[in-house]
Amino acid sequence: MKIGFIGLGNMGAPMAQNLAAAGHTVTGFDVAGTVPEALSAAASAAEAASGAEVVITMLPNGAILRAVAAEILPAMTKGAVLLDCSTVDVASARAVAAQAAEAGLGALDAPVSGGTGGASAGTLTFMVGGDEAAFATAAPLFDIMGQKAVHCGAAGNGQAAKICNNMILGVTMIATCEAFALADKLGLDRQAMFDVVSTSSGYSWSMNAYCPAPGVGPESPADRDYAPGFAAALMLKDLRLSQQAAEDAEADTPMGAAATALYGQFVEEEGAGDKDFSAMLPRFAGKGRD
Numbered sequence: 001m002k003i004g005f006i007g008l009g010n011m012g013a014p015m016a017q018n019l020a021a022a023g024h025t026v027t028g029f030d031v032a033g034t035v036p037e038a039l040s041a042a043a044s045a046a047e048a049a050s051g052a053e054v055v056i057t058m059l060p061n062g063a064i065l066r067a068v069a070a071e072i073l074p075a076m077t078k079g080a081v082l083l084d085c086s087t088v089d090v091a092s093a094r095a096v097a098a099q100a101a102e103a104g105l106g107a108l109d110a111p112v113s114g115g116t117g118g119a120s121a122g123t124l125t126f127m128v129g130g131d132e133a134a135f136a137t138a139a140p141l142f143d144i145m146g147q148k149a150v151h152c153g154a155a156g157n158g159q160a161a162k163i164c165n166n167m168i169l170g171v172t173m174i175a176t177c178e179a180f181a182l183a184d185k186l187g188l189d190r191q192a193m194f195d196v197v198s199t200s201s202g203y204s205w206s207m208n209a210y211c212p213a214p215g216v217g218p219e220s221p222a223d224r225d226y227a228p229g230f231a232a233a234l235m236l237k238d239l240r241l242s243q244q245a246a247e248d249a250e251a252d253t254p255m256g257a258a259a260t261a262l263y264g265q266f267v268e269e270e271g272a273g274d275k276d277f278s279a280m281l282p283r284f285a286g287k288g289r290d
């Protein structure tokens, strides 16, 4: 397949390389000028998009996605598919999909989970919004870049699924960390706490698969001094997207709002943006009641 790939950062570069290694012809563009060797380099986003059957974008946010879409949609071949894998706000995803449809193009929003490790290993999970025909076109590419692609419905639903999942994750991680910090102060051993909670009704992915206590549970960023993993700054980005969507949809999300405020403080006032999001545990453990 002839593929254009725009946004070749930490995630985009390895995803594009996996597509090229699988035999696809990939033309790449990034404003930073960084194009991996396995790709042919385009001089602009429009040039990367022109003549491609699928154009993949992996960009920082919705405003940049909208700007890139305005540039590439007129350059794309009728019937081609714009596959946006960035994490962006639901409204931008839906606006870009509507513009693509008007131009006679397919569009999918397909944010990922799995991080840079999953991008390199080709084991990402894609949460996909958009129509069935576009999903069928992109399916072989999902198989190369990932291990699972879930079609969540119409345009924007991939982003909706991603931010709802990550809102649960942010909230449960905070709850797990504050419970560990309370257990410490009550003299309860962390291993005993894990042994009980991981097999009781307080269990969650945060406790069982990604335990924030070093040396307890399966290996996790806690065992590497909280090097990410999933950086607190990225968690904050996703939580803010969830609150923006909740406001637009008039949904009541008090726990999501509390998690957003706490990660905001952690990242912006306490300078922990580049730490793993599970570093909330040493943060709580180091604090008493104000």
Ligand code: NAD
Residues within 6 Å of the ligand: 006, 007, 008, 009, 010, 011, 012, 029, 030, 031, 032, 045, 058, 059, 060, 061, 064, 067, 068, 085, 086, 087, 088, 112, 113, 114, 115, 116, 229, 230, 234, 237
């Ligand atoms: P990144 O900052 O490393 O990469 C983004 C790239 O986009 C950069 O190389 C930048 O130069 C390029 N770019 C910016 N504006 C551009 C433009 N107008 N035209 C072309 N290129 C442009 O970020 P990343 O970690 O690769 O993340 C990309 C997306 O994936 C984000 O939306 C992020 O939220 C999401 N995501 C990241 C992770 C992760 O662990 N890093 C996990 C899941 C989802």
